[in-house]
Amino acid sequence: MKKKNLLQRSIIIVVVTLVGLYIVIGPRHRPHLRDFTWGGIKGTLADNIHLGLDLKGGSHLVMRVKTDAFLKELTQGNAVAVQNAAKDAGFQPQDVKVETDNGNYRITLTVPDGAKLSDVEEAVKKKVDLSEWSSSTRGNTISWTLTPTAQRTLADQATEQADRIIRSRLDAVGVAEPLVQRHGAQSSHQILVQMPGIQDPERVKQLLKAESKLELAHVVSPPSPSPVQTYNSEEEAKASLGGTAPSNRRILPYQERNEPTAAGQAADETQKQKKWVVIETPAIVDGSELRNASAVQSRAGADEYQITFSLKPAGAEKFGTWTGANINEYMGVVLNDEVKSIAYIKSQIFDSGEISGRFTKQSAEDLALTLRSGALPAPIEYQEERTVGPSLGADSIRSGVRASLVGLLLVVAFMLFYYRGSGVNAVVALLLNMILMLAGLIVFGATLTLPGIAGIILTIGMAVDSNVLIFERIREELRSGKTIPSAVDQGFARAFVTIIDTHVTTIISSLFLFVFGTGPLRGFAVTLVIGLLINLFSAVYVSRTIFMWELSRKRKLESLSI
């Protein structure tokens, strides 16, 4: 009976060991002879284990989507629409006020006749979708406030959209195996981007950050042939509108200049005097109507580039109608709230245009790429940037492996010295623990990070703890005069309760680390937890089996080497 039990246990252990070994150093292809050389094994190991950025090198970016800017813009857009709707319905609205401070987004419309407020509200509701806004009236004003729930939903949607756009930009620029995911709490609107192998993320950062908000808008100016109306300062432009810009006008800078860096980043500010123009808002069409955009040389042979773009059918129709009705009016190409070029409408245009701005080849191509991927719903800002070059990562691997081996050697030496024969037992369990731990990492697709290696080193120390607990207990039982088999039995039984308790508490603190931690720290928690779980198998089940085997070899065992 006991023999059979021992055989069964041995088979389980051998099978688990072999499977573990294969997972760790077995090639994922049909094995060649060279897979069994030292170099081959090392290569396969490196292929099998998924290394974190801190070990293999790469860039780690955390960005925040400025959802408050998104909500602000949404509120302003709706305010214009509300005012126009009231005007179209013949209510002669006097004033529309927009509040976007301290998490409040409110539109307040003042009409001359307070008695007609509900009619105004009805009229506005027909034209503008304000289902997510709660309305209230007071005197002769109506206010629409964005509810907190709606704020959350809209901000989340904006982040989702930014996430999608970032993915498509990374894809377009050809970053290999990028990882894009939401980061931190849902309400923090952060996105994490990891790019293995990218050492210098400057260009990618600019590309991802580029708002690339394109608008084609009517410039407020006397029509051609008189020159386009520009102002020398923002104040001057404001004065022309009577002190403050009404909600259907925007004052934007207008300047043609070099674009030496990627994706429309500000360049030499002093190159040309900055002018200001007044444009009509909302724009005629915006970037969401783009069908395609590409970089072309401005003149043959010149080192100057521009962007040509074409519009989707719906946008082209809108654009065609407007240009047809506004011959000789001025139209501006607005990129990221800056007027890039102004031209007058010579004839009706339908579906294509160009952005000239003396771009370099690179910056024109980057801009075209970001325009194609669509505009970000809101600006993003970088909050964390971590880069690791490949040699730094390789150094970390080297020192991690060295520290693990030294730690392992010290522990093995002590166990063999202190527990003699049983020390061998513990060492076998420890080595098996190491192999299975790596196998566990591979099976769960966990990422090995530098703190993860530290977790492995720590597991070496903690794994033998179970053995020490058991061995000390067996020694105690032997001292109290028990026979060897019953001392072994009792030792395992008594120590097991303690082992479970110690494992659970460590796993509790690791779980918290895993749930709240990110990147490298998660790697640490994962290795620690996997190591501890495997420890239950290696230190308890395997050690026990080895003892059983020792005891079964002789009918009567006089001494136990412990």
Next chain:
Amino acid sequence: MVQIFKDVKIDWLANRRIFIAVSVLLMLAGLGSAIFRQAKHPNGTEAFNLGVDFKGGTVVTVRFKQRPSAEAIRDVLFNAGLKDAIIQPVTDKPDTVLIKIPLEGGGESQAQVDVGRSRVRDALRTFGPEAEHELNSDPNAAYKIEGTDAVGAVAGAQLRNKAIAVTLAALVGILVYIAFRFEWTYGAAAVIAVFHDVLVTLGFFSIFQWEISLTVIAALLTLVGFSVNDTIVVFDRIRENRRLRRRDSLYKITNDSINQTLSRTVITSGLVFLSVLAMVLFGGEVLRGFSLALLIGVAFGTYSSIAIASPIMVWWEQRLEAANRAAATSFARPMSAAVRTPASAPRRDPVSPQTQKRSRGAGRA
């Protein structure tokens, strides 16, 4: 048989006042250092030397072919407008320096996170061009930026709050588990001991101004788990002995239990200490803070499970017992020891008469 401890009979609890005094002194030293540094800023230090992870700022790791002096690098950076840069050589890599740039001004200085790296790069061009790929394979290159860590103020504050929350949450989790497995007095004693370990370790970090990074927090959490392990081993033995030796006082049982588990405690802690020591010596710069925190934590974790957790638990239990006895006598029928039995009696695994008898023998030996 090699044995570290043979039949020790140390009266640990007799020295509890000394132990607790030592611990309180250590914690006060750490607290004093933190308060003093926070108030006076000697040499520009603060309560804790927080890394960029928590404070925000940029760290650029640069490897040079011929490393210029720290002054030369500082001058170059100063001329480029990076006025408060700290140049820190890497101990185990003589050709590498860390350039630390604090966040400018208060609040979220967005530009920092974005441009720290490129500004450092532009400044360092004075020494020669940067290598495209590998520093060694590029004959003209003078340096290479090996890595950067840039964290904005908001992200830093987030990470800081999160770290505190996680550590506290882990302590609560452990408290609940031990209260469930033992008694709540045991749980509270264990958690107080662990909290003590965390505070003492943090005290060392304040006194010696070692940098606290995210990995140090990971070390603190590991330490929480590890230190509780030690305490549990002792408590487990106390629970077992209390079941077997009803007539002995808690004081004697606790002392005996500590002594019985002493060799295990010392061996395990010694082995973990050895592997952590290997990490301190061979793990490189990145893991230094992590391994230092663990090294101190392991030492004090072992100490506290003997010197802090057990005395607190005994004191607490004795007070409860006294209160219970007082309550019992006021109900006219003195029941003495029996009163405590419902709480301390085995809840989960009742001992069969046979094993009880056998273990009694063990207790005598």
